[in-house]
Amino acid sequence: MHNSAAQVILLGDGMGGRPVPALDGQTCLEAGDYPALDEVAKGGECGYMDPIRPGQGVGSDTGHMVILGYDPVEYYTGRGPFEAKGVGIDVQPGDVAFRCNFTTIENGVIKDRRAGRIAEGTDQLAAAAGEAFSDGIDGVEVIFKESVAHRAALVLRGEGLDPRVTDVDPHEAGVEVPQCRPTAEASNDPAAQKTAAIINKFVQRAQEIFDNHQVNQQRRAEGLLPANIVIPRGAGTAPHLTPFSEQYGLSSAMIVEVDIVRGLGLYLGMDVIDVPGATGGMDTDEMAIAQAVVEAAASHDFVLCNIKAPDVGGHDGNAEQKMAAIAKVDHAVGHLLNALDWDSTVLMVSADHCTPVTAMDHTGDAIPVAFYGHGVRPDAVESFGERPFATGSVQRVRGLDIMSIMGNYAGSLPKFGA
Amino acid sequence: MHNSAAQVILLGDGMGGRPVPALDGQTCLEAGDYPALDEVAKGGECGYMDPIRPGQGVGSDTGHMVILGYDPVEYYTGRGPFEAKGVGIDVQPGDVAFRCNFTTIENGVIKDRRAGRIAEGTDQLAAAAGEAFSDGIDGVEVIFKESVAHRAALVLRGEGLDPRVTDVDPHEAGVEVPQCRPTAEASNDPAAQKTAAIINKFVQRAQEIFDNHQVNQQRRAEGLLPANIVIPRGAGTAPHLTPFSEQYGLSSAMIVEVDIVRGLGLYLGMDVIDVPGATGGMDTDEMAIAQAVVEAAASHDFVLCNIKAPDVGGHDGNAEQKMAAIAKVDHAVGHLLNALDWDSTVLMVSADHCTPVTAMDHTGDAIPVAFYGHGVRPDAVESFGERPFATGSVQRVRGLDIMSIMGNYAGSLPKFGA
Numbered sequence: 001m002h003n004s005a006a007q008v009i010l011l012g013d014g015m016g017g018r019p020v021p022a023l024d025g026q027t028c029l030e031a032g033d034y035p036a037l038d039e040v041a042k043g044g045e046c047g048y049m050d051p052i053r054p055g056q057g058v059g060s061d062t063g064h065m066v067i068l069g070y071d072p073v074e075y076y077t078g079r080g081p082f083e084a085k086g087v088g089i090d091v092q093p094g095d096v097a098f099r100c101n102f103t104t105i106e107n108g109v110i111k112d113r114r115a116g117r118i119a120e121g122t123d124q125l126a127a128a129a130g131e132a133f134s135d136g137i138d139g140v141e142v143i144f145k146e147s148v149a150h151r152a153a154l155v156l157r158g159e160g161l162d163p164r165v166t167d168v169d170p171h172e173a174g175v176e177v178p179q180c181r182p183t184a185e186a187s188n189d190p191a192a193q194k195t196a197a198i199i200n201k202f203v204q205r206a207q208e209i210f211d212n213h214q215v216n217q218q219r220r221a222e223g224l225l226p227a228n229i230v231i232p233r234g235a236g237t238a239p240h241l242t243p244f245s246e247q248y249g250l251s252s253a254m255i256v257e258v259d260i261v262r263g264l265g266l267y268l269g270m271d272v273i274d275v276p277g278a279t280g281g282m283d284t285d286e287m288a289i290a291q292a293v294v295e296a297a298a299s300h301d302f303v304l305c306n307i308k309a310p311d312v313g314g315h316d317g318n319a320e321q322k323m324a325a326i327a328k329v330d331h332a333v334g335h336l337l338n339a340l341d342w343d344s345t346v347l348m349v350s351a352d353h354c355t356p357v358t359a360m361d362h363t364g365d366a367i368p369v370a371f372y373g374h375g376v377r378p379d380a381v382e383s384f385g386e387r388p389f390a391t392g393s394v395q396r397v398r399g400l401d402i403m404s405i406m407g408n409y410a411g412s413l414p415k416f417g418a
Numbered sequence: 419m420h421n422s423a424a425q426v427i428l429l430g431d432g433m434g435g436r437p438v439p440a441l442d443g444q445t446c447l448e449a450g451d452y453p454a455l456d457e458v459a460k461g462g463e464c465g466y467m468d469p470i471r472p473g474q475g476v477g478s479d480t481g482h483m484v485i486l487g488y489d490p491v492e493y494y495t496g497r498g499p500f501e502a503k504g505v506g507i508d509v510q511p512g513d514v515a516f517r518c519n520f521t522t523i524e525n526g527v528i529k530d531r532r533a534g535r536i537a538e539g540t541d542q543l544a545a546a547a548g549e550a551f552s553d554g555i556d557g558v559e560v561i562f563k564e565s566v567a568h569r570a571a572l573v574l575r576g577e578g579l580d581p582r583v584t585d586v587d588p589h590e591a592g593v594e595v596p597q598c599r600p601t602a603e604a605s606n607d608p609a610a611q612k613t614a615a616i617i618n619k620f621v622q623r624a625q626e627i628f629d630n631h632q633v634n635q636q637r638r639a640e641g642l643l644p645a646n647i648v649i650p651r652g653a654g655t656a657p658h659l660t661p662f663s664e665q666y667g668l669s670s671a672m673i674v675e676v677d678i679v680r681g682l683g684l685y686l687g688m689d690v691i692d693v694p695g696a697t698g699g700m701d702t703d704e705m706a707i708a709q710a711v712v713e714a715a716a717s718h719d720f721v722l723c724n725i726k727a728p729d730v731g732g733h734d735g736n737a738e739q740k741m742a743a744i745a746k747v748d749h750a751v752g753h754l755l756n757a758l759d760w761d762s763t764v765l766m767v768s769a770d771h772c773t774p775v776t777a778m779d780h781t782g783d784a785i786p787v788a789f790y791g792h793g794v795r796p797d798a799v800e801s802f803g804e805r806p807f808a809t810g811s812v813q814r815v816r817g818l819d820i821m822s823i824m825g826n827y828a829g830s831l832p833k834f835g836a
Binding site: 053055059062076353389395 | 793798
């Protein structure tokens with residue numbers, strides 16, 4: 001390990017927000033009672049982070065990339081490769097990888113993009129698909145694997161493929177499932193045309209396999225939405241990322257609940273640690289996650305942790321749920337405050353992006369960020385939230401600044417010059 | 419139209435300033451009573467904008483370019499093409515365009531660079547020049563047209579021209595009119611030498627035509643300064659700018675009082691809307707302008723409006739006049755606050771640059787900026803001004819960030835990543 005303070009980044013996924021009318025115009029962060037987050041604000045330096053530039057919203061993948069110091073504008077190749085890597089598929093050069101949703105379709109129209117947030121049985125559906133596609137499609141190998149909840153990954157492996165194809169996911173319910181097509185720039189590219197044709201065959205055959213699968217028969221019997229189609233999106237090839245240890249000279253661990261971010265960690269060569277009880281939902285065991293962070297910080301120079309639940313409440317437009325999820329983040333932070341040695345640890349608490357319940361999607365709003373512990377100069381901010389942070393000393397920094405800010409507090413970043 | 423909130427940018431030209439001793443050290447924005455601007459500050463997010471970088475002053479052309487997301491460092495080719503386009507001259511590839519001032523010269527020395535801010539008769543002077551130069555100069559076509567007040571545009575069209583020539587405008591009174599010369603880098607370039615020679619002939623012959631023109635005989639009889647010379651500056655070729663609709667996928671309108679900005683709007687393919695009563699001076703009908711903005715916002719995704727008057731008071735060093743001009747901006751903002759639906763509109767109120775009365779010119783001071791309406795997270799700032807905005811949540815952003823900030827609030831900017 002490096003002879004410097006341990007660096008811990010704890011992200012509440014999508015934790016930042018906008019004023020909520022039902023909360024008297026406060027945000028979910030401002031309206032709730034979060035004593036540990038407030039303690040971090042009181043004892044730390046507070047402000048805002050723009051992942052890429054003010055106003056530009058990001059995904060969980062690009063949001064984590066930029067915080068870890070890898071410019072997504074330069075290195076991002078799409079969501080698919082991270083998702084596939086995260087579920088354990090080794091994406092190779094030439095492969096085209098997709099993120100997929102298990103989805104409910106009814107009379108040709110999407111009823112629920114997340115199949116009622118299906119929690120069990122997707123492994124059986126994926127196994128059935130694996131058997132059906134064991135000979136591939138049109139000479140191309142098809143690798144399909146379930147991830148957490150409604151999520152899955154798909155990799156096409158073979159000659160003459162191209163990632164420049166459109167999403168099969170229309171990103172809304174109530175519409176038909178679109179065909180996969182080459183993107184405008186690749187409209188005449190034979191490889192993109194071939195890739196799109198294979199995807200369309202995959203989607204159609206998978207629907208035939210899934211619709212009457214016993215998992216869905218059972219779901220219908222229980223009044224649940226069937227996962228009777230799978231819709232791929234985010235096509236991409238394997239990204240070329242310098243390993244974290246090589247980039248920073250630091251040993252590192254990642255404790256996250258979403259495979260897309262886990263995939264990023266695997267690409268970066270970080271120790272991706274699984275925590276029993278970490279579900280990515282409201283039932284996640286945040287104290288087990290926090291304890292895993294404490295243990296990882298004892299054996300690594302750098303630890304990044306993401307707790308997914310706040311983002312789910314944001315996407316669902318459910319302020320009460322999002323506040324309960326932030327309370328789980330608060331509990332986890334409380335455990336860190338008790339368990340870590342703050343003379344030799346620096347902590348950043350923030351989010352990968354904002355997911356306001358009023359927007360029900362990621363926005364490009366500036367993200368609240370606080371630094372606490374070794375090396376930090378506390379400012380006058382007293383509580384954790386969007387508005388209180390306006391007068392913090394961090395002011396407004398970019399995502400690509402985070403690793404050098406953390407490295408400075410920890411003492412691991414060499415000075416430039418003599 | 420786009421399925422997102424309408425975006426409106428209202429700029430008080432040169433509205434930002436510096437402390438004025440006669441106002442007890444307050445700025446013109448701070449010293450006046452502007453209830454609508456204060457309402458925007460109270461209900462909005464406030465801070466500062468640096469058009470290019472902190473300290474770097476800009477013109478009205480570059481100031482508007484950067485707010486619209488076109489980097490002037492990369493795309494600016496001089497003031498002349500915008501001015502010429504703004505008065506209706508189609509600047510073609512190979513043309514060299516100039517901004518001109520009708521000016522008063524007396525005994526070979528410039529007495530007033532703006533000919534007493536001449537308001538009428540410049541069309542007759544321009545027509546006389548058009549007749550005199552109908553055969554061109556040295557085989558080059560000469561197109562000269564009046565603009566608003568003392569402003570005019572000149573375009574040279576022909577073989578072997580070059581924009582790298584110096585201004586004939588010395589930017590101050592009390593000095594002789596300088597000769598046009600090739601710039602240092604183009605000192606041996608035959609095209610620049612030819613262009614400079616033509617400009618010098620144009621200036622000399624135009625002076626001969628104007629000095630005894632009946633318009634100036636009448637002005638002298640009325641005790642007004644004659645517009646007896648015209649001085650070109652800001653030589654440039656046609657810029658290459660991606661149309662606004664193509665850049666952002668938004669329909670757009672521009673309502674401005676100055677031809678140089680109108681020219682930018684025309685280059686960008688925006689709907690440039692003329693408002694009867696919009697004069698660019700203290701007598702402008704700001705309520706007609708505001709109503710035009712309301713109507714444009716009903717039929718366009720994006721509207722940019724500039725009210726010129728505050729800049730005039732700044733250039734003239736007249737705090738009282740500048741405050742009266744800001745009050746006109748305040749009235750316009752008040753009308754917007756009453757007339758627009760703030761559940762589906764986002765507003766930015768700012769300026770293209772600061773024109774402090776103590777500097778009597780544009781400065782590179784950070785410009786106060788406030789965002790109001792859809793998607794905005796109000797901060798604790800309660801009044802509109804340079805000092806109050808120091809604690810606003812916008813902190814300090816760049817001009818090139820504005821379009822993504824607006825697109826985020828409006829919901830028109832796609833996220834990057836998944």
